[in-house]
Amino acid sequence: MYWHNVQNQPPKSYKCGYCGNSIASEKGYHATEYNTTTSNIIAYMYVCHVCTKPTFFNKGGEQFPGPLVGNPVNHLPSIDIGNLFKEARDCFSVNAFTSCVMCCRKLLMNIAVTQGAEEGKNYIDYVNYLNDNNYIPPNGKEWVDSIRKLGNEANHKIEFKTKEDALRIINFTEMLLRFIYELPGLMRESG
Numbered sequence: 001m002y003w004h005n006v007q008n009q010p011p012k013s014y015k016c017g018y019c020g021n022s023i024a025s026e027k028g029y030h031a032t033e034y035n036t037t038t039s040n041i042i043a044y045m046y047v048c049h050v051c052t053k054p055t056f057f058n059k060g061g062e063q064f065p066g067p068l069v070g071n072p073v074n075h076l077p078s079i080d081i082g083n084l085f086k087e088a089r090d091c092f093s094v095n096a097f098t099s100c101v102m103c104c105r106k107l108l109m110n111i112a113v114t115q116g117a118e119e120g121k122n123y124i125d126y127v128n129y130l131n132d133n134n135y136i137p138p139n140g141k142e143w144v145d146s147i148r149k150l151g152n153e154a155n156h157k158i159e160f161k162t163k164e165d166a167l168r169i170i171n172f173t174e175m176l177l178r179f180i181y182e183l184p185g186l187m188r189e190s191g
Contacts, residue, residue: 017065019051075185097166105151
């Protein structure tokens, strides 16, 4: 397999797995596999024009790293919560779905403690604390508790979580972060 210099190649639209921007490019590298009679392009690498990092596509079209799921959340109270949410999104982008779910579970504890819960409690206590102190939207306790339940399974059982599990939990976690931090932060800014 040989990688060729930067050149025009088939145009590709994709969401960058590093910076999250949706981009389109026709500049990049391709890898060719040679045998005695033919040569076949077997992989492409495109370079994001925003963050300048490379994204690899195999001949089946799979992207590495995959696109970041979810969106950044503003007005988070500590760098720890922001970094942990970014870690969960990064885990998803490299198909580490079990790790993604476990990060979201850990975020429940960090969120509750940041809002005044006592550290060192059980995870159900953190869900109850958030619910009892009105940090969970109406009818939201069940979906917040699903973060805890799937995280417990990932942490305590010998099984892997699926892409669908991780995507659902990332979305739930993002909504919880928006409800608790981003929306009140926007109100403070406008007030």
